[in-house]
Amino acid sequence: MSGEALVSARGLSKRFVKKPDLAGRIAGHLGAEVREETVHAVDHVDLEIKKGEVVGLVGESGCGKSTLGRMIAGLLTPTEGEVRFKGKLRDALSSAEAHAARLAIQMIFQDPFASLNPRARVESIVGEAPVVHGITTRSGMASYVDDMLRRVGLDPEFKRRYPHQFSGGQRSRIGIARALAVNPEFLVCDEAIAALDVSIQAQIINLFMDLRSEFDLTYLFISHDLGVVQHITDRVVIMYLGRVVEAASTDVLFNGPNHPYAQALLAEVPRISTSKRTFHPIKGEIPSPLDPPSGCHFHPRCPHAFDRCRNEVPVLKEIAPGRISACHLNDG
Amino acid sequence: MTGPDQGATEPTLAVDGLKTHFFTKAGVVKAVDGVSLHVNPGEILGLVGESGSGKSITGFSILGLIDPPGRIVEGSIRYKGRELTTASYEELRSLRGDRIAMIFQDPMMTLNPVLRVDTQMIETVRVHHRVSKAEARERARAALAEVGIPSPESRLKNYPHELSGGMRQRVAIAIAFINKPDLIIADEPTTALDVTIQAQILAEAQALCARTGTAMIWITHDLAVVSSLADRIAVMYAGRVVETGRTADVVNAPRHPYTRGLINSVPSHNARGSRLAQIPGMTPSLMNLPKGCAFRTRCSQAIDACLEAPPIREIGPGREVRCFNPVAVAQSATVEATP
Numbered sequence: 001m002s003g004e005a006l007v008s009a010r011g012l013s014k015r016f017v018k019k020p021d022l023a024g025r026i027a028g029h030l031g032a033e034v035r036e037e038t039v040h041a042v043d044h045v046d047l048e049i050k051k052g053e054v055v056g057l058v059g060e061s062g063c064g065k066s067t068l069g070r071m072i073a074g075l076l077t078p079t080e081g082e083v084r085f086k087g088k089l090r091d092a093l094s095s096a097e098a099h100a101a102r103l104a105i106q107m108i109f110q111d112p113f114a115s116l117n118p119r120a121r122v123e124s125i126v127g128e129a130p131v132v133h134g135i136t137t138r139s140g141m142a143s144y145v146d147d148m149l150r151r152v153g154l155d156p157e158f159k160r161r162y163p164h165q166f167s168g169g170q171r172s173r174i175g176i177a178r179a180l181a182v183n184p185e186f187l188v189c190d191e192a193i194a195a196l197d198v199s200i201q202a203q204i205i206n207l208f209m210d211l212r213s214e215f216d217l218t219y220l221f222i223s224h225d226l227g228v229v230q231h232i233t234d235r236v237v238i239m240y241l242g243r244v245v246e247a248a249s250t251d252v253l254f255n256g257p258n259h260p261y262a263q264a265l266l267a268e269v270p271r272i273s274t275s276k277r278t279f280h281p282i283k284g285e286i287p288s289p290l291d292p293p294s295g296c297h298f299h300p301r302c303p304h305a306f307d308r309c310r311n312e313v314p315v316l317k318e319i320a321p322g323r324i325s326a327c328h329l330n331d332g
Numbered sequence: 333m334t335g336p337d338q339g340a341t342e343p344t345l346a347v348d349g350l351k352t353h354f355f356t357k358a359g360v361v362k363a364v365d366g367v368s369l370h371v372n373p374g375e376i377l378g379l380v381g382e383s384g385s386g387k388s389i390t391g392f393s394i395l396g397l398i399d400p401p402g403r404i405v406e407g408s409i410r411y412k413g414r415e416l417t418t419a420s421y422e423e424l425r426s427l428r429g430d431r432i433a434m435i436f437q438d439p440m441m442t443l444n445p446v447l448r449v450d451t452q453m454i455e456t457v458r459v460h461h462r463v464s465k466a467e468a469r470e471r472a473r474a475a476l477a478e479v480g481i482p483s484p485e486s487r488l489k490n491y492p493h494e495l496s497g498g499m500r501q502r503v504a505i506a507i508a509f510i511n512k513p514d515l516i517i518a519d520e521p522t523t524a525l526d527v528t529i530q531a532q533i534l535a536e537a538q539a540l541c542a543r544t545g546t547a548m549i550w551i552t553h554d555l556a557v558v559s560s561l562a563d564r565i566a567v568m569y570a571g572r573v574v575e576t577g578r579t580a581d582v583v584n585a586p587r588h589p590y591t592r593g594l595i596n597s598v599p600s601h602n603a604r605g606s607r608l609a610q611i612p613g614m615t616p617s618l619m620n621l622p623k624g625c626a627f628r629t630r631c632s633q634a635i636d637a638c639l640e641a642p643p644i645r646e647i648g649p650g651r652e653v654r655c656f657n658p659v660a661v662a663q664s665a666t667v668e669a670t671p
């Protein structure tokens with residue numbers, strides 16, 4: 001693995017503002033206090049991914065993983081901050097460079113159904129872009145598509161079908177085949193294998209690992225499956241309500257998370273158990289990104305919270321080489 | 333919390349010899365080809381199996397949601413003794429969303445992209461129950477809170493695209509739970525949820541079953557979830573159930589070679605960074621299955637007899653396997669008990 005950063009993000013933020021609806025606006029005119037609701041989906045995130053690295057991105061549902069992933073992939077414009085690809089600002093790329101970057105960075109979407117054109121056959125979903133970009137020829141397309149489908153464990157005979165004629169897991173593999181078909185350098189995988197059974201998951205993970213060792217393919221791997229994250233990533237970034245709270249190499253992190261949220265998260269890794277168990281929902285209210293807690297966002301649920309946590313946002317600090325965490329406990 | 337004993341009460345749902353085929357231009361896709369299963373009041377049945385093995389189509393068939401060129405060609409589906417395969421459209425419609433609910437694998441099958449969350453949830457309540465709009469809205473708010481959605485009052489006003497993937501999934505779950513149905517078919521309901529929220533949903537599901545006697549079919553590929561949630565497991569392969577039994581029995585001592593392969597592929601059974609064990613070969617095309625046992629070309633246990641189709645056989649009380657040469661018990665004990 002070389003030291004060069006393939007992608008880097010600085011101070012990246014995304015805010016979604018919801019205007020009051022008609023009823024709210026009328027109420028506002030009548031003097032009621034109506035405010036716009038703002039979701040700080042991503043709040044000043046820095047992230048650097050080296051060539052050939054596999055970085056895991058984990059955190060509670062709604063904490064901003066997909067939003068961050070889409071900004072990094074260039075599919076969503078940040079409210080603030082910048083993204084660089086191979087050292088160059090995304091906005092400053094020449095049109096030829098921007099074109100190349102769009103091909104080099106591919107995203108596998110969390111929701112495969114919405115991201116596949118329902119009126120296109122699998123053949124053109126997977127094969128059209130490689131033909132347009134000269135990766136294969138029109139006459140070579142059929143066998144190119146066959147090969148891509150086989151790689152993700154789908155029968156090439158499926159290529160005449162439309163997306164709705166597939167099972168959930170088959171559909172998500174079409175999304176994977178489409179992304180791989182243009183020979184990307186960087187893949188943002190958003191819950192890419194969540195819909196797959198373990199055996200096919202294993203096949204796809206093995207494929208990802210092969211592509212990495214063969215072509216130095218780089219990954220941002222968004223997943224709630226901590227077993228898979230532990231298995232394939234080099235480094236893990238943990239988010240909580242739009243902010244990064246801890247990042248460290250996978251081994252170090254799984255051996256002993258520093259941030260109290262990371263500790264709570266890793267304690268929950270599910271294992272195959274042989275007895276039925278009763279599930280206990282987490283203690284404390286899940287905070288809302290519409291109205292995040294003051295200071296450290298985690299304080300209402302943190303067993304170690306003290307006064308300072310309510311008033312002051314903890315900053316990310318290097319607590320060991322290559323390891324950062326945002327918790328006031330590290331100061332004491 | 334265990335479901336009542338088999339046979340003691342009438343099962344909430346009994347599916348027998350169900351065949352659902354798609355008559356496509358390229359040929360007949362036998363998506364479901366002889367599935368039998370049942371689930372009792374208050375019981376959770378885990379339905380697991382390879383991608384494309386027919387789990388979702390089994391669920392769609394139960395709800396009467398198969399569209400041409402697909403068709404139920406054989407078999408029976410009885411809900412509390414009532415035959416559903418011959419039920420009228422009206423009859424099915426009044427059951428759907430009220431007494432029988434499905435949580436779809438893709439939440440956008442439940443959610444209408446152009447309607448706000450509150451509109452959809454209020455509609456689901458009011459179509460089946462004569463309650464005021466305010467009362468329906470309150471039920472909707474409570475249902476969102478139960479599935480762990482923070483600020484439910486504000487979220488009611490969101491459109492689906494304004495929610496994260498996991499929130500959409502939870503809204504779909506809330507809609508399925510809202511009328512406290514007798515039967516819920518949950519199709520991969522927690523795939524995109526982190527473990528803490530997953531635990532909350534599973535707790536909610538367990539409580540609902542225990543409290544109201546709701547029966548559930550929980551379709552999932554996640555053996556960790558199913559092993560701690562389900563009372564019984566049915567494993568599907570290529571349109572058929574190949575193994576059933578109590579959860580602990582199936583997970584501790586899988587007897588079908590496919591089930592064993594599935595359990596061995598779980599990442600926590602493999603060293604970090606190593607290649608994961610995967611079942612050799614590829615899922616066969618349903619239009620062109622191997623002769624005899626459909627798993628034959630990938631099976632390390634295959635013998636000559638497997639050129640014939642194996643029947644499902646009872647090998648213990650409530651324990652069935654569709655295999656001529658099942659995995660020996662000692663050999664199959666792959667999972668150590670977790671404390």
Ligand SMILES: Nc1ncnc2c1ncn2[C@@H]1O[C@H](COP(=O)(O)OP(=O)(O)OP(=O)(O)O)[C@@H](O)[C@H]1O
Pocket residue numbers: 164165166167168169170195197354356361362363381382383384385386387388389390402437553618
């Ligand atoms: N409309 C259709 N036309 C033709 N074949 C179909 C159609 N819908 C589904 N199939 C096929 O039927 C089989 C069973 O699909 P089903 O959706 O039940 O699988 P599944 O077990 O739910 O898989 P997954 O875990 O991937 O969701 C698949 O092989 C699929 O390709």
Ligand SMILES: Nc1ncnc2c1ncn2[C@@H]1O[C@H](COP(=O)(O)OP(=O)(O)OP(=O)(O)O)[C@@H](O)[C@H]1O
Pocket residue numbers: 016017039040041059060061062063064065066067068110289493494495496497498499524526
């Ligand atoms: N288009 C949008 N309009 C308004 N709000 C949005 C939009 N997209 C996302 N959000 C909000 O931003 C926040 C972060 O969403 P995001 O999809 O990034 O979460 P996530 O971490 O990927 O969650 P999940 O694990 O559930 O997929 C959520 O509160 C969500 O409601």
Ligand code: SF4
Pocket residue numbers: 259260261296297298299300302303304305306309314326327328329
């Ligand atoms: S800063 Fe305070 S509240 Fe936040 S994680 Fe650390 S101890 Fe807990």
Ligand code: SF4
Pocket residue numbers: 588589590625626627628629631632633634635638642654655656657658
């Ligand atoms: S019947 Fe034969 S081929 Fe099929 S699973 Fe059993 S041993 Fe394997």
Ligand SMILES: [Mg+2]
Pocket residue numbers: 065066067110190496497498
């Ligand atoms: Mg997401």
Ligand SMILES: [Mg+2]
Pocket residue numbers: 167168169387388389437519
């Ligand atoms: Mg399915």
